[in-house]
Amino acid sequence: MTADIERVEALLAAMTPEEKAGQLGSYWHRPEDPGSGDVAPMEGDMTGPDSFEAAIEHGLGHLTRVFGTAPVSVADGVADLRERQARVQKASRFGIPAIAHEECLTGFTAYGATIYPTPLAWGAAFDPELVEEVAAAIGRDLRAVGVDQGLAPVLDVVRDYRWGRVEESIGEDPYLVATVATAYVRGLQSTGLVATLKHFAGYSASRAARNHAPVGVGARELAEVLLPPFELAIREGGAGAVMPSYAAVDGVPPTASHALLTTLLRDAWGFGGTVVSDYWAVPFLRRTQRIAADDDGAGALALAAGVDVELPETVGFARLAAGPALDQAARRVLLQKGRLGLLDPGWEPRGDDGADLDSPANRALARRLAERSVVLLANDGTLPLRAAGGGPGRVAVIGTTAVQPRTFLGCYSFPNHVLAGYDGDDLGVAVPTLLEALRTELPDAAVPHAAGAAITGDDRSGFAAAAALAAQADVAIVAVGDLAGMFGSGTSGEGCDAPDLALPGVQAELVTAVLDTGTPVVLVVVSGRPYALGALAPRCAAVVQAFFPGEEGGAAIAGVLSGRVEPSGRLPVAVPRTPSGALPTYRAAPLGRRTDGISSLDPAPLYPFGHGLSYTTVEYRDLTLGAASMPADGRVDVTVTVRNAGRRPAAEVVQLYLTDHVAQTVRPVRELIGYLRVPLAPGETRRVTFDVHADRTSFPGLDLRRVVEPGTFTLAAGPSSEALPVAAELEITGDAPRVLAGARVMTTPARVE
Structure with missing residues (x-):
């Protein structure tokens, strides 16, 4: 890492402002055949340079979707990527190649590549370990053909089922989304790729469930529901890239939000990777958000907020002014290229033109x-x-x-x-x-x-x-x-x-x-x-x-x-x-929830979150606590017994929920704080133990600082959010709320005996 830093600082000292800006741009080659699929119908007047030569004149940050734009064979895609990287290196005084990125939400989005279940199905599996295994397989295929970065996973927590991108989301619970998405990040990055967290933040809470519509959530909902998946994927998953969302949150587009991209993401959470714009989100600041008069102004806003790379092509970042913001973004991109090996002497494009993408x-x-x-x-x-x-x-x-x-x-x-x-x-x-x-x-x-x-x-x-x-x-x-x-x-x-x-x-x-x-x-x-x-x-x-x-x-x-x-x-x-x-x-x-006498509308679902049957009967009994109370920084074991009372095997998803009896702000009736898939043979009994830290009861208080409050809580376990046959009360002791600053315990480990 020290060698990368020294190399990058030497490069920055030798680079012109135009060369630094070149590292923040991207290029997307799309076929001109009018009969081909249009994967970018929103582009309008937001296209970048007219030619590849113009785009790479001063170097290039990213190559966009060489495989994922048109149906190309592995051999043709590898050859195209190799040829483009050679041209990028030749155009750069320093021989710096580009980062090649691709979509990979349901597998490598390329012709002939395996199509895995969509993220909502990942959530339905309640199986982070298997999702991590799948992500690693996707990463191996991407890496085999020369790709460096994948644009996944999506960490948007579902807020309205009518939203078209519900299928891309993992579910409606932030803990489920956080744990499954973090597993995907670990799997993808275990192969040497960069995972990209999408869409930071608030995108799924758009008004009336319309794509790109404004988001009117308050700071508390943002902090409690929409941000935790991103925080876990960064703190514990080590995600290498973040993509801001299109939608304006309380009037501020995340692509132009210094509070989100710098104060929170980098200063508070310690994120050390790159922020890459969603496709055309920078010119959207001019075209649809109308907070910039022109593309150059949009680029200046995004750069100042903390965006490092403009995707899918260079529009607003085409004429960036010299200064500390430009240097910082170029530094982050070059450091990432260093970690990917792109700055190594003698680097050459890798790529197996015979790779089987659907093995x-x-x-x-x-x-x-x-x-x-x-x-x-x-x-x-x-x-x-x-x-x-x-x-x-x-x-x-x-x-x-x-x-x-x-x-x-x-x-x-x-x-x-x-x-x-x-x-x-x-x-x-x-x-x-x-x-x-x-x-x-x-x-x-x-x-x-x-x-x-x-x-x-x-x-x-x-x-x-x-x-x-x-x-x-x-x-x-x-x-x-x-x-x-x-x-x-x-x-x-x-x-x-x-x-x-x-x-x-x-x-x-x-x-x-x-x-x-x-x-x-x-x-x-x-x-x-x-x-x-x-x-x-x-x-x-x-x-x-x-x-x-x-x-x-x-x-x-x-x-x-x-x-x-x-x-x-x-x-x-x-x-x-x-x-x-x-x-x-x-x-x-x-x-x-249902409020008879207050509203005539009953919002109760037909089948609740967490519900699912098997071909046998699983019984729950004996939820016990390691202690009836704990201090505001303590932890307690919560154990529940499950038994397969039928004649067929089962894989039971044991779910643990928390209810806060009295709090300084309005809290959910219950929230998922732990889960575990447990295989059960016919007649088998097993004990599942959850390690619950007091931090798992925390929430943003009246002043938005996260607190653990003394008081009484119910811990309940069962097969769904509405079927919780066993429960126990836990007392958190203390004279005053404990204020959490910095990192906290965000997961509930579970084991089975």
């Missing part, structure tokens, strides 16, 4: 994560289909979702992000459909299919055929949900915000038509957000939820339906009862 090992990982993310919401005993005594002889499969593989993939998967703009059905990888997977799972059953209705539109002409098929079957599997896209081209995804939480198109009517036949219906929802199922679920024999489970999603869902896979996913977001508007998340304060 059998990758697909096995994708399937494991998909299987663990599928949530069984309800079941009257119809599932599993291959229960003892045989299965159904005829299974009607209904719905477009059952035969359209793109419905398993998130908006940042290559097929939906890029290939959707091209002609043809080539997805680059094999994505077996649910229908194909069910026919494999149920070889002795007849498994016919009827589409019934499209994902969108109002065409009901297929209802009759679907109902007739169902009427002749022993059971009907009706698959409904989303088709992800970008900026209005899908029902879920970036810029695909929903007016309400009704299933898209006429899919709910299709389910009703099949239910009316009297045949038992298994409803399968494959989506990027939760949809209101209150009018449908009570009539169904079973309900299964999958959040864009990726290329192996068909096999995962079919495995759960057949019984080959034990269902173990849990809801990272609640499933609403009614489709109307915004609903509070489970961490609501008392007046945010």
